[in-house]
Amino acid sequence: MPPADGRPGRGLPARVERWLFAPGDPRRLAAVRIGLCGLLAARLASGPYPELATQPPALFRPISFLRLLDRMPSPEAVAALQALALGAAVLATVGLLTRFTLPVAWLAALPLVAMTSSLGKVVHNDVLLLLCLLPLLPSRAGAVWSLDARLRPVARPGPAFGWPVRTAMVVVAGAYFFSGLAKLLHAGPAWVASDNLRWVLYAASDAQPEPNPFALFVADRPLLAQLVAAATLAVELGFPLVLWRPRLAWVLVPAVVAMHAGIGLAMHLDYSAMAATVLVVFVDWPALADRLRGPGPEPAGRSGPVPAEERR
């Protein structure tokens, strides 16, 4: 548990704590709010929740708190939850009553997303999105770039705006690291050194209506398959380095996006929400906006220094 008084300490835990709770740019937090809430709204609008609600009870394999039920929530309950979650997510995206609409969107989305993981297998695609949104719930995510901000004084960089974004960054980095760790713990070096990936890709291609040329291209070449497996493991285990050396985001973020795109092409598995979450959290959108805008007057909310670790 971190010391509660905020006094600087020594050693790695103290350095991590100082990094987590250093001042941040309110625009960076706002950009993450807009990106993640917009993504949540898109997922809620297109999710298979009405179809899942009509599932026969015998096929229900509940996860987590849905074990309290003996079948999927009723279509009426799902429709109401979906409307509530979607409406709140849209309002949180534009920043209207953000401190209320953001938690409502998250809480109403939770059972809907749990439904997609109640078919017997955890669906990680939307889990990363939910976990990255969690630190934003009690934060001042609507302080700038929001409708709420029209009624308030301009927010300046400060400690209130740093920790939600950095916590989300730790969660993304941890998700990839633990994915790699699970491969090492359950399969060991064989995950790379054996023909594991070839057999995964052959099985994926055979399960599709037509042979998949991308899967077969890799699976037919044993050395290439091992190189792809090694690169996957290296990217996953190495992703936390981006927290220590932010410039590595130029390599690691495109690498995980490419990894998800490759999985989509070869295996027809949709990890687009996970890839989009990584982009929203790790791209420094205010810096990008400044660069696109070119030299000019300082924008509102950016009169103070930007922590060095946020620059790329």
Place this chain on the structure above:
Amino acid sequence: MEQHLSPGAPEPAPRWARWFVGVYLALFVVCGVAGLEAWPLTGWRLFADARQARQPGFEAVTVDRAGRETPIPFPDLPAGYRGNVQILKGFARLPAGRQAAVCQAWAEVVRDRGGEVAEVRIYQTVTDVSQRSGDRGAPPARSLRFTCRPGSAGAAG
């Protein structure tokens, strides 16, 4: 990465934020390291096992009155039916009544789509994906494990 607060710097983050982040990240790390599933916290097991060329599996088919078998088209069915792999993997451990209810659900959705279903059969399969026939794998070896007939209380193994 290290930050030094200068005199006149803003107040540090509030105590509640430190506790909130500390507890949240601690739970996140514990689940990740131990592989615990406490959804939405998760152990992040994505493709974690090393696959072998010979891959065990199951296949569910419907049988019409003439004895013709048709694989149940799970990918084309509504989302609620797409947990077939996990259901089939655990089918043998289900109580007889639940086995019958599962078969009944599959039979009904096939009938709703115009299929004729006299019974549902579940085969255990072993597919050797290293045996290729052009761009396709060789057909799996199958052995019948369960047969569900209408009105029966369970599946005959």
